[in-house]
Amino acid sequence: MNGLHREVAVTGLGAVAAPDIGSERLWRAMLQARSGIATLEAPLARGLRAPVAARVKGFVPPADPRRTDPFVQFALAASAEALSRAELMHRVAGPRTAVVMGTGIGGETTRDAGARALYLDGAARLDPCTLPKVMPSSAASRVAMAHGVTGPVFSVTSACASAAQAIGLAFRMVRSGMVDTAIAGGSEACLTFGTLKAWESLRVLSPDLCRPFSRGRRGLVLGEGAGVLLLERADRARARGARIAAEIAGFGMSSDARDMLRPDVAGPVRAMRAALLDARVSIEQVGHINAHGSGTPTNDEVESRAITKVFGRRTGEIAVTSTKAVHGHALGASGALEAIATIEAIRNRLVPPIANFLGPDPACDLNVVTGGPRRVDIQVALSNSFAFGGLNAVLVFRAGRQ
Numbered sequence: 001m002n003g004l005h006r007e008v009a010v011t012g013l014g015a016v017a018a019p020d021i022g023s024e025r026l027w028r029a030m031l032q033a034r035s036g037i038a039t040l041e042a043p044l045a046r047g048l049r050a051p052v053a054a055r056v057k058g059f060v061p062p063a064d065p066r067r068t069d070p071f072v073q074f075a076l077a078a079s080a081e082a083l084s085r086a087e088l089m090h091r092v093a094g095p096r097t098a099v100v101m102g103t104g105i106g107g108e109t110t111r112d113a114g115a116r117a118l119y120l121d122g123a124a125r126l127d128p129c130t131l132p133k134v135m136p137s138s139a140a141s142r143v144a145m146a147h148g149v150t151g152p153v154f155s156v157t158s159a160c161a162s163a164a165q166a167i168g169l170a171f172r173m174v175r176s177g178m179v180d181t182a183i184a185g186g187s188e189a190c191l192t193f194g195t196l197k198a199w200e201s202l203r204v205l206s207p208d209l210c211r212p213f214s215r216g217r218r219g220l221v222l223g224e225g226a227g228v229l230l231l232e233r234a235d236r237a238r239a240r241g242a243r244i245a246a247e248i249a250g251f252g253m254s255s256d257a258r259d260m261l262r263p264d265v266a267g268p269v270r271a272m273r274a275a276l277l278d279a280r281v282s283i284e285q286v287g288h289i290n291a292h293g294s295g296t297p298t299n300d301e302v303e304s305r306a307i308t309k310v311f312g313r314r315t316g317e318i319a320v321t322s323t324k325a326v327h328g329h330a331l332g333a334s335g336a337l338e339a340i341a342t343i344e345a346i347r348n349r350l351v352p353p354i355a356n357f358l359g360p361d362p363a364c365d366l367n368v369v370t371g372g373p374r375r376v377d378i379q380v381a382l383s384n385s386f387a388f389g390g391l392n393a394v395l396v397f398r399a400g401r402q
Helices: 023-031 070-085 108-120 130-134 138-147 162-176 193-201 234-239 266-279 297-317 331-348
Strands: 008-017 097-102 153-156 181-188 225-233 246-255 286-290 319-321 380-387 391-398
Touching (some): 008 023, 008 070, 008 162, 008 234, 008 331, 023 070, 023 331, 070 108, 070 138, 070 225, 097 138, 097 162, 097 331, 108 130, 108 193, 138 153, 138 181, 153 162, 162 181, 162 225, 162 246, 162 380, 162 391, 181 331, 225 331, 246 266, 246 331, 266 380, 286 297, 286 331, 297 380, 331 380
Parallel strands (some): 097 153, 286 319, 286 380
Antiparallel strands (some): 008 246, 181 225, 380 391
16 A cells, blocks of 8 residues: 555454443443443432433443543543553554544533532532543543553544544544554543433433334433544554454545434435545445444434435345444444444454344334344445534444454
8 A cells, every 4th residue: 555545454442331341241242232221220310201321330440530530431441451452552652653532522420520519519619620530632631641642642522423533533644654553432421410311301312222223213322431443554563463353444524514413314425425435445345334323213214314325226235233222322432332343243244233123114224133143244344423413424444454
């Protein structure tokens, strides 16, 4: 490849999610359709019409929780796992590594606690660490500090497309030669009463389970967690004998520019086509799509129409899944958790099923995987992330060459 189109390998994966902690355990939960969605406990659930969420359990903070918000702690844990799996721990320090992290909201847990202390409890002052904990950029900064990264470090905040955009931008930085290595992904921890009530007011939350593309689906279920990918130049990865999980082949973005909440078919179509063009692959080569698949009646139907418009006669041949029924809609972390699912599907030649599926919906005429994992020899796969505000991001992965 020439200098503008270096091959980019994924050599490390890290995850913190509701079904389990660790990317390999999360992958097993996806294959088993083992959902992390559960009824919230009091007092958080009190007064909620949709008292369910996908909360992370059994997590041990890797940093002082008095100085870091949970969304930062999730990012630190997932990043450490990705570096460990890539066998690059303590070897990414310096200016030739980037950190790009996405988040939809940032330190909402800290913000909520501060508001309660100030307005309800009459506190005279706030924790002096409040601002560093709340900033959406604090996850990227803390990850860089933890690993001595002095190259480009920044955050992406694009609602539910945040992590996918972070990974895509990091991919382009490595491909262009700006850096040799990148730690990229997304993190979110915003399951506060205020956030849940705000989402409830939009009337898009399911009162029980998330059922993407299924008949009887009633809405999305919020989640939390983090997903991180370790990206590096493929020639460098091969030279050091690294195990390549997959390669990132392309990235596309678009904006609907129409409505803050209602998706438009044309925007996702443009993003998918842009990603395929960037990857230099045809629709004939795509064997799998990890869909955005949020479980809302409108979004799933619009995404189904967009996929059909892009792939035409091939739509029925492509295995489609959504893993949000397992890890919840983790907002700014979702794109990274789903990228991990896509990579593992390619590497293992297995597509995980959609959990909680009740039966096909004629409005979502796709080849969805249900019941159990489906064996598919995947060479190229897409991971879709479509966000409020009409922000669309699509990643293209392909089987890695050792």
